[in-house]
Amino acid sequence: MSTAPETSVIKVNPPGDEEVRIYSHSSLFYWWPVWAVGLLMGFLTLADGQRMVTVPAKTEAQAREIQGYGLRDVFILPEGKKLPRDSDGNPMPPTLHMAQSPKLGVIYATVLILIIIVSNVPLRGLWSVLIILGVFILVLIFSLWGIWDDIVRIVSLLDIRINAGGYFSISLVLLAIWAVTVFVFDHRTYVVVTSGQVRVCLAIGAGETMYDTTGMTFSKRQDDLFRHWIIGLGSGDLIIHRSNTTQEIDMPNVLFVGAKIKEIERLIKERQVV
Numbered sequence: 001m002s003t004a005p006e007t008s009v010i011k012v013n014p015p016g017d018e019e020v021r022i023y024s025h026s027s028l029f030y031w032w033p034v035w036a037v038g039l040l041m042g043f044l045t046l047a048d049g050q051r052m053v054t055v056p057a058k059t060e061a062q063a064r065e066i067q068g069y070g071l072r073d074v075f076i077l078p079e080g081k082k083l084p085r086d087s088d089g090n091p092m093p094p095t096l097h098m099a100q101s102p103k104l105g106v107i108y109a110t111v112l113i114l115i116i117i118v119s120n121v122p123l124r125g126l127w128s129v130l131i132i133l134g135v136f137i138l139v140l141i142f143s144l145w146g147i148w149d150d151i152v153r154i155v156s157l158l159d160i161r162i163n164a165g166g167y168f169s170i171s172l173v174l175l176a177i178w179a180v181t182v183f184v185f186d187h188r189t190y191v192v193v194t195s196g197q198v199r200v201c202l203a204i205g206a207g208e209t210m211y212d213t214t215g216m217t218f219s220k221r222q223d224d225l226f227r228h229w230i231i232g233l234g235s236g237d238l239i240i241h242r243s244n245t246t247q248e249i250d251m252p253n254v255l256f257v258g259a260k261i262k263e264i265e266r267l268i269k270e271r272q273v274v
Contacts (some may be wrong), residue, residue: 055083102158106158215243221263
C-alpha cells in the first residue's frame with residue numbers, strides 16, 4: 001500500500017500588496033525628554049518624603065524646648081501673622097511634597113531649556129561639529145584657568161523648586177498633548193510606498209496624490225546630531241526625488257528613517273525582479 005507524497009503550498013503575496021507607511025512628525029515629538037524627566041522628578045520628590053511649609057515674611061527659625069517634646073526646631077511667626085487654617089480654625093499641617101534638594105528643579109529647568117533650543121534651532125552638519133568643539137574648548141579653557149570652582153559655586157546658588165504636584169501636572173498634560181499629536185494628528189500626513197506607486201498626503205484633510213515609482217529616488221538626511229540622534233532616536237528627514245522634475249517631496253522628522261529607506265529599496269528591487 002502506497003501513499004501519495006505530501007506537498008506543501010507556499011503562498012506568495014503579490015508585490016503590490018506590501019507597503020511602507022511613512023509619517024512626518026512635528027517638532028513636538030522631540031519634547032519627550034521634558035515629560036519623561038518631569039515624571040522622574042515627580043517620583044523622586046515623592047520618594048524624598050519631605051513636605052513644603054509656607055510662612056510669612058520675617059518668620060524666624062529657632063530651636064526651642066517644648067514641654068512634652070524636648071528640644072525642637074520651630075518657626076516664630078511675626079506678630080499678627082498666622083499659618084493657613086483648616087475649616088475648624090486649626091493650623092493646617094504641611095501636605096505638599098517638596099524635595100529637600102534644589103537639584104531636581106535645576107535639572108528639570110536645564111532639560112526644558114535645552115529641548116526648546118534643540119527642537120527649534122536647527123544645528124545641521126558643520127554647526128553640530130562647531131557646537132561640540134566649542135563646548136570642548138570651553139571645558140579645556142575653564143580647566144586651565146582653574147575657574148571650575150567659581151562656576152560650581154555660582155550653579156550651587158540656583159534654587160529651583162517644584163512640588164510633586166507641579167511635576168506631575170505639567171508632565172501628564174504635556175504627555176497627553178504629545179501622544180495625541182504623535183499618534184493621531186501626525187498620522188494624517190503620510191507617504192505610502194508600494195512596489196509600483198507612491199501615495200502622498202501632505203496636508204490634514206487633503207486627498208492623496210499618486211505617483212509612479214519609476215525613476216524615483218529616496219534619500220535621507222540625518223545631519224542634525226542633537227535632534228536626529230540624541231533625542232530623535234535615529235530619526236531624520238526623508239526626501240523623495242521625482243523623475244523628470246526638480247520638485248521634491250520632503251518628509252521631515254521621520255522615525256527610524258534608515259530602516260524605512262531599506263524597506264523601500266527592497267520593494268523597488270522586488271518590482272524590478274518581477
